[in-house]
Amino acid sequence: MGGKFLFDGQPVPFEDGQTILQAARAAGHYIPHLCWHPDFPPHGSCKLCIVKVGGRHVSSCALPARDGMEVESDTPEINGERRALLQMLFVEGNHFCPSCEKSGNCQLQALAYELDMSSARFAHFYPDRPVDASHPDVLLDFNRCIFCELCVRASRDVDHKGVFALTDRGIRKHLVVNAESGRLADTDFAVGDRAADICPVGVILRKRVGFAVPIGERKYDEASISTVAMEKGE
């Protein structure tokens, strides 16, 4: 049956079962997101996709569109909240863009540019998260994990291996590898897995690639994340 809702004042059609985010994208409107991925069901954890509907803040990646809704997304208020969420993500992990090989290809960094985040604002946690270099082909640098669980879902639902999991809560939350030793080398993880290419930030990295792509040719060098997302469907 479907219907229509207003997105920042513009009519957006939707089909039954579509979320606000899906319908908005289909109509050419970008909504920031980190834990949502077009190939996976909504997860609703990062809250970057918040929009305002009838005075309430909701996750647009999870909420089904309804006829006649009035959705506010690209407003100073909502973007300010998204910026604050990003700032918290930056201080919770150890994100040092100038020496990170994911720089220029990282969704967290690209969103920070998109939303004009100019400082960290909060005090850094500087958590201690040692890297796992045990696997011959893939390095895990947990310093940059934002707990989107895309790798968890990809490994479980697509690769059927269940290599990754989140453990602990709140400030102690962290990503673990499902092996007695806790080491990636002791799982059946392989470089061709879907989970090997899913991380939106710089945690799951193919070894020995590093800075092979020069500045200027990286994903977000020329186009902003909203443009890339809408044009390439990413």
Place this chain on the structure above:
Amino acid sequence: MDSSLETAADREQLRRVVIDPVSRVEGHGKVTLLLDDDDHVREARLHIVEFRGFEVFIQGRPYWEVPVMVQRLCGICPVSHHLAASKAMDRVLGVPVTRSAEKLRRLMHYGQILQSHALHFFHLSSPDLLFGFESEVGKRNIVGVAGAYPEVARQGVLLRKFGQEVIRATAGKRIHGTGSVPGGMNRHLGVEDRDALRAEIDLMVEWSRAAVELVKRLHRADPALYDEFGRFRANVMSLVRADGAMDLYHGALRFRDADGKILVDKVPDQSYRSLIREQVKPWSYMKFPYLEQLGPDEGWYQVGPLARVQNCDFIPTPLAEAERREFIDHGRGEPVRATLAYHWARMIELLHAAEVIRDLLGDGDLLEGALLAEGVRGNEGVGIIEAPRGTLIHHYQVGDDDLVTMCNLIVSTTHNNQAMNTAVREVAHRYLDGRKLTEGLLNHIEVAIRAYDPCLSCATHALGKMPLVLELADAGGEVVDRVVRD
């Protein structure tokens, strides 16, 4: 060699003067002088105030990240660290770097030499040299130079900018670029960038010649000062190409003694540890390297432009080579040892860098050709480069899991530690001893240190810069005078 002013016998009875921190020098440093009641200098030391181990950051990181990460060591010569680390990692990978990749790295490096030497001479040192060490302090800066000698200041600014453009075109960014990677490069030079640089390079060569002329004119105008200020005997060290040519990107280690005699030659970079030891002194965080065969007292050495110009047998570009010959002739058979001759040597290198860049820009290998090669992976590598300030050593061990297990860095300023201390003592002894101290007299000490273009932030592996303040303190540590400069 003279170290009589290193430690005074009756330290507690002496009056203390602190120059803190040394201004127009990158990083955190201070000089302490101990004076007796008759204003005689009894002790003079250059200290590095802060220390943060950068090596610890590197250990446990994947090797391919290191050439980018080490650029955090220094805001002035990040490219030197970028390339030294890349060269070390080439060895770890066992890669023979391709022709195109090496030429691109050379272009990047000589761009760095050009921008750093221009910055140092025009922005940091020319105010002292053009106006005099005791000139009005408020005018003794690049703004003052721009007012009195607008053309000199303009050329200095544009030379630096050109060097930065070379870096951007090869590394992707002016700072924190990524162009050089373990095993080669990740980009060619773009045709538009090549053409834009080519359009300006002849002018840069011409201005570099003018810069050498300017230094020579200063020497001629006041030979008593330029030939004597901070003059002392020292060994020198630098990389030299296999045929004896100056080569700032790659070569083998050569030492000469204070008479100019070759002590050690053709030592491969991978074997630096067989030559150099580092001594620790209780009053300084910065180590004191020395040539092992001579021991710590006799084995210390100078690095940087003054060392390089006299350590090589020739400079492989014609204009700079002609200048080198004139410089050598100036010594009348003796090595040129005066501290201010660093500036002259530095401008000869500036000219050399401009000539090298000009030649490279005509080379088609920059635009195409393989950038990466394969090799047989090992676990250890040393990369040595002649950075603007002198020899820079990066040494790593890498585990089979690709993480760095050991990192040792010896930066140019550390090599020059003893030489700078000796310069401070020379100048303190000769110019300050027995006189009422003034800002202008204290500036003599800074002029001597500044001639080395020390980068204390590199040397201490500290992150960030400092405000530029000069303070005089009395025996109780109380500040009696304070000058702030930007």
